[in-house]
Amino acid sequence: MMNRKGMGLQWYFLIIAFFLGLGTYYAGVQQFTFNGYVGQASLYLQDALYRAEDAQLYISLASQSALEHALYETGKEGGGKNACGSSLGYALWMAGAGEQSTCVPANDALQKRISSLDAGYLEQSLIAYTPPLGDILPANNFNAPITLGKPTRASLTAKLPVIVPIGKGIDITPKTGASFLQSIGLSKPAPQPMPAPIVPLQPLPAAPTSPQQAGAAQSFPPGTPPSSPASGIQSTPSPPTASSSVAQADAFLRQKSSALVGHGSLFIQAEQRTQVPTAVLLAVASQESALKHCCAAENQNKDWNCQGTSSSSCGESSVLSSDFSSIGVMQINTKVNSGLADKVCTPGQTVYDLECNINVGAKILRDAYLRYQNGIPFSLIMRYCKDISLAEKYASYLGWAAALRAYNGLGCSTGADSAYVERVNEKLAQISPSIPSS
């Protein structure tokens, strides 16, 4: 026979068990809910295939048009020689019977001229391509040697692949050592050693005389920071030989007297997601915001009056802001890039949150690297920068230097920081003692 106390306890246990079950279910739902339907991944894969076909068609048509245009212009200008004069704006290729040889340029010169025009027109067309859903068409990516004849041919060879993310704009670049479960976010990844920090090993070399001299292709295998000789920024080769930790990232924050000490892990997590080295992220953050995110006093949130705090989230009146609508530790432009938060941030976060701000900055840097690692096209730079010497300097950057230039913008008029890459390079030099090679 039950006693009164026992019968009361029975009820309590029942109620506790009920709520425990409810809590467990909610926790499970949060972690394991699959917001989709069976077969959705196959459709994503198909979509990616069709988008790749789109890009291929675009490149193919651009190549044909560029060659036609180059041939037309070469004909119009007399192949660069124009020795027989012109009529109605078109060069004459022969002055009279038997004198053709005096007007027609040598085959090599003609081929060189057509190739040069063709490369320029092709790049102009490829710049105009607006990739859907985060697809990346690397710039300065094609070699197109011309073979004169009937017909004249251009053999297009890509240095780097076009990147087509699978899924609706979701970036699922595989991470080194990540399992399938980790890659779809169902389990926490094991702590990974940080790839080798990027350290400046040599001073910036003189800019090449033309964008075409701007070097060979760079590769960017997962987990391997690429090298960028022209920028003075280099990395140790793969596999990574250095490791870094949250403590080391925090040590740099402490060294710079940042109030964000304790948030070093956010930079390392951003690296794990985007493969942008922590050192680069810290250097950019240091240059952009002096490692401040939230300011102590409301409406005192400009770089000259912001007193940085350790808060990881704050509103419009407290987050560090520039006069150009850029905010936070990575100075994300809210007019242009705040939409990226939907792709790379935890649901509910915005660029006003420190973690999201760093992730968006890392995503912009990563995409800029993948697009411009072969250099930024000169014709693209000239849209924003009319100063030829600065435009040539910008076009000479490769690898991370080009990515940094694109991060800061391609303008060169008053207010633009034309020495941005060099300034970040100086910050990198300060970071390397904090994150030593092991």
Added chain:
Amino acid sequence: MNSPLASRLRGNRKGIAIDEAVPAIVFIICSAFVLFAFLIFHSVPAKQQQQDISSDISASSAERDLTRALTLPLDGVPLGKAIVDAYYGKGELKPIADAFAATFSSSNPYGWTIVAMNSGTTIFFSTDGSRIVKGGTIPTGQSSIQEIASAQLPLLGDDGALTLTLYSLGPNLVMAP
């Protein structure tokens, strides 16, 4: 007084059984309530999911059809190139509209329209013909017009790119050229 203890004290066996079953009954009722609540709040309506799947599949197929249509040969050049030529005033629009019709009429029973545009010029291809409009507008904002695929074609030099958008038309709507 009707508590478990009272039933036992009175020796009412039926009452004792009911008293001891009360916690289980309450538990079952609560569980059923919670289960129904989850079913209501966490389930995706089957009809909605069917629509999502169907819409994703048709968008994917349309994307494939558009890309492949642009590679089809028309007078020895890919259709995409023929459109660019037509943009520059070389070649007719009619054969291009006919080639599109051969690809899209069967999958869009109520009609379709393709709008090729850049900043200055718009070319319409549709079930009922084709036309070029300077500064034309895209026929969005109507519930019976659905954008299902898009592609880009390169123009010359600084002209940028021509963006092609394929719209599927719903019933009772005709895009007259």
